Amino acid sequence: MHSAVLKAVPEDFVVSEAALPSPGSGDGGRYEYLRLRKRGFTTFEAIERVAAGFGVPRSAISAAGLKDEDGVTEQTISLDGTTTPQALAAFNESTQDGSRWVTVSPAGRGDRAVEIGELVGNVFALTLRDLGEDLVSRLRDERTIDLFFVNYYDTQRFGVPGGPKQTHLIGGALLAGDHDTALELVRASGSAEGEKALRHEGDGESFFAGLDQRVVSFYLCAHSSFDWNNRVAELVATTAGDQAVPTTKEGIGFLLPTSPGAVLALAREQRSAGYDKYRWTGEAMRHTVSSRRTVVQTEVTVSSAARDELFPGRWRAGLSFFLPSGCYATNAVAQLLLQVT
Numbered sequence: 199m200h201s202a203v204l205k206a207v208p209e210d211f212v213v214s215e216a217a218l219p220s221p222g223s224g225d226g227g228r229y230e231y232l233r234l235r236k237r238g239f240t241t242f243e244a245i246e247r248v249a250a251g252f253g254v255p256r257s258a259i260s261a262a263g264l265k266d267e268d269g270v271t272e273q274t275i276s277l278d279g280t281t282t283p284q285a286l287a288a289f290n291e292s293t294q295d296g297s298r299w300v301t302v303s304p305a306g307r308g309d310r311a312v313e314i315g316e317l318v319g320n321v322f323a324l325t326l327r328d329l330g331e332d333l334v335s336r337l338r339d340e341r342t343i344d345l346f347f348v349n350y351y352d353t354q355r356f357g358v359p360g361g362p363k364q365t366h367l368i369g370g371a372l373l374a375g376d377h378d379t380a381l382e383l384v385r386a387s388g389s390a391e392g393e394k395a396l397r398h399e400g401d402g403e404s405f406f407a408g409l410d411q412r413v414v415s416f417y418l419c420a421h422s423s424f425d426w427n428n429r430v431a432e433l434v435a436t437t438a439g440d441q442a443v444p445t446t447k448e449g450i451g452f453l454l455p456t457s458p459g460a461v462l463a464l465a466r467e468q469r470s471a472g473y474d475k476y477r478w479t480g481e482a483m484r485h486t487v488s489s490r491r492t493v494v495q496t497e498v499t500v501s502s503a504a505r506d507e508l509f510p511g512r513w514r515a516g517l518s519f520f521l522p523s524g525c526y527a528t529n530a531v532a533q534l535l536l537q538v539t
Contacts, residue, residue, distance in 0.1 A: 201328065201329075201330075202326045202327065202328060202329055202333075202531075202535055203326070203327040203328040203509070204324060204325075204326055204327070204528060204531060205268050205269065206325075206327045206328075206508055206509075207508075208237050208238065208268060208269050208270050208297075209270055209325075210269075210324060210325040210326075210327065211266065211268065211269030211270070211322075211324055211325075211527075212269065212270045212271075212322070212323040212324070213265055213266070213269055213270070213271040213272065213320050213321070213322055213527075214271075214272045214273075214320065214321045214323075215262070215263060215265070215271075215272060215273035215274065215317065215319075215320050216317075216318040216319050216320065216321065216520075217262040217263070217273070217274050217312065217316055217317045217318055226307060226309075227307035227308040227309045228278065228307075228308075228309055229276040229277065229278055229307060229308055229309070229310065229311050229312075230276070230277045230279065230280055230281055230304070230306075230307050231274055231275070231276055231277075231304075231305040231306050231307065231308060231312070232248070232274070232275050232276075232277060232281075232302040232303065232304065232305055233272060233273075233274055233302065233303045233304075233305045234248070234261075234272070234273050234274070234275045234300065234301075234302050235270070235271070235272045235300070235301045235302075235303075236265070236267075236270075236271055236299065236300045236301070237269075237270050237271075237297070237298060237299050238267055238268075238295070238297055238298030238299070239267055239298055239300055240264070240265075240266075240267045240358070240389075240390065241261055241263075241264045241265050241273070242264070242390065242391075242410065242412070242413055242416075243267070243390045244300045245259045245261065245275070246390075247293055247300050248275065248277070248289070248300070248302060251285075251288075251289040251292065251293065252277065252279065252281060252285065252289065254277065254278065254279055256410055257410075257480070258277060258278040258279060259275055259276070259277055259278075260275065260276050260311045260312050260313060260314075261273060261274075261275045261276075261312060261314075262274065262312050262313065262314060262315070262316045262317040263314070263317040263320075263523060264416070266354055267358065267359065268359045274305060274312055275302075275312060276308075276310075276311045276312040278311065281304070283304075286302060286303065286304065289302060290302065314412075314477060315477075317523040318522070318523060319520055319521055319522040319523050319525070320520070320521055320523075320527075321518070321519075321520050322517070322518060322519055322520070322521065322527045323516065323517075323518045324516065324517045324518070324527060324531065325502075325514055325515070325516055325517075326514060326515050326516075326517060326531070327506050327508055327509055327512070327514045328506060328508075328509040328512045328514075329506070329512060329513040329514060329515060330512070330513070331513055333513075333535075333538065334503050334513040334515055336538055337500045337503065337515050337538065338500060338503045338515070340500060340538075341499070341500055342497060342498065342499055342500070343497070343498040343500065343534065343538075344495070344497055345495065345496050345497070345498050345519075345530060345533070345534050345537070346458050346461040346462060346465070346493055346494070346495050347461060347493070347494060347496075347529065347530050347533040347534070348430065348434060348454065348455060348461060348464060348492065348493060348529075348533065349430075349490065349491050349492055349493060349494045349524075349525060349529075350427050350430065350431075350452055350526070350529050351423035351424070351426065351427055351526065351529075352447075352526035352528045352529040353447050353448045353450050353528075354526065354528070355420055355423045355424075355526075356420055356423075356424065356448075356450055357387060357388070357389075357448070358387065358388055358389045360388060361387055361388030361389060361392075362386060362387065362388070362449070363448050363449050363450050364383050364386075364387065365387070365416070365417055365420035365421075366420045366421045366423065366424035366425075367383055367421075368380045368383045368384055368387075368417045368420070368421075369417040369418045369419070369420045369421030369422070370421045371383065372406065372414065372417055372418060372421075373418065373421060376402075377401065377402030377403040377405070377406055378401060378402035379402070380402055380406065380417070381395055381398070381401075381402035381405050381406070382402075384405075391409065391413060394409070411478040411483065412478050414478070414483070415476045415477055415478045415483060418476035418483070419474075419475060419476050422473055422474040422475065422476070423473075424450075425474075426471060426473050426490060427450075427452070429471055430464075430471060430492055431451070431452065431453040433464055433467060433468055433471075433492065434453045434454075434455060434460075434464055435453055436467070437460070437463040437464045437466075437467045438453075438455045438456075438460035438461075438463060438464065439460075441455055441456050441457050441459070441460035442454060442455045442456060442460060443456055443536070445532075447532075454532065454533055454536055455533070455536070455537075456536050456537065457537060458537055461493055461533075462493070464492055464493055465492065465493040468492055469491065469492060469493070470489040470490060470491050470492060471489070471490060471492055472487050472488070472489060472490075473487065473488050473489065473490040474486075474487055475487070475488050490524065494521065494522065494525050494530075496519045496520060496521055496530065497519060497520075498517055498518070498519045498530075498534065499517070499518045499519065500515055500516070500517060501515070501516040501517075501518065502514070502515060502516035503515040503516075517531065517534075
């Protein structure tokens with residue numbers, strides 16, 4: 199496998215969301231749509247900042263999906279209320295926190311809140327660094343790569359950067375009714391919720407009852423994601439044979455095909471697998487079973503191959519592509535590098 203560094207700096211990982219409903223451009227409607235840009239914050243943290251900045255409860259802010267904190271990301275959120283240009287400017291000025299920041303800009307009004315499940319996908323503009331000249335030459339010669347990859351959930355699903363990858367364990371403990379174990383796991387998570395858990399003086403059940411229930415649904419879904427990965431890895435072991443390699447990233451294991459043919463063998467065997475989904479409706483936690491594709495196809499455009507200013511003697515290259523909702527660019531890139539021989 200070729201080596202590469204992704205996310206050497208947050209600007210190496212730029213994400214722009216495509217979601218429904220399309221924001222309106224007029225003045226009517228209950229909800230104000232805002233384009234949220236951030237660096238160094240999770241979507242949950244950014245929502246808390248927006249809610250506090252405009253004096254509304256967290257439940258008044260909604261988003262269609264979650265975006266990584268270790269990148270520069272852009273997405274649409276809805277606010278149940280109204281802002282002013284002066285309030286927007288004051289908020290943007292107040293949320294500069296060194297290398298971390300959150301900004302919002304107006305994107306119209308409408309009658310519907312943005313909801314989970316309305317995310318169409320994301321456009322990625324990435325910079326791969328610390329590349330060898332041979333790999334850069336191959337990427338530059340290809341220009342456009344038709345990529346098929348196994349649709350694993352990647353490590354971002356299971357914990358924050360630099361923290362233990364255990365959100366799936368938190369979800370499992372909650373599903374088992376063991377709130378105290380789940381609380382201890384959150385305390386060790388290194389996340390914003392972990393800081394709240396460290397300050398919490400009650401039992402586990404009271405902590406999770408007071409937590410934004412959208413965060414609780416994330417923990418439950420993380421448990422489902424880990425289970426889904428394991429079931430799909432078992433399929434890969436059967437269909438790919440010796441054309442797959444085990445790898446571990448931050449304590450999370452994957453079995454990755456080494457050729458497009460091995461990926462397509464999985465698609466022929468089983469195009470999708472069931473996935474347990476949990477969603478907070480505002481009144482109750484809803485459990486459904488949905489279908490997730492085992493294999494995803496995308497077209498990767500290669501650009502901007504040049505000497506790497508951060509890694510002397512090495513090269514960098516730009517990659518851009520679109521992925522449907524629920525797919526992980528880091529996972530796609532890891533499998534791309536395996537397949538480029």
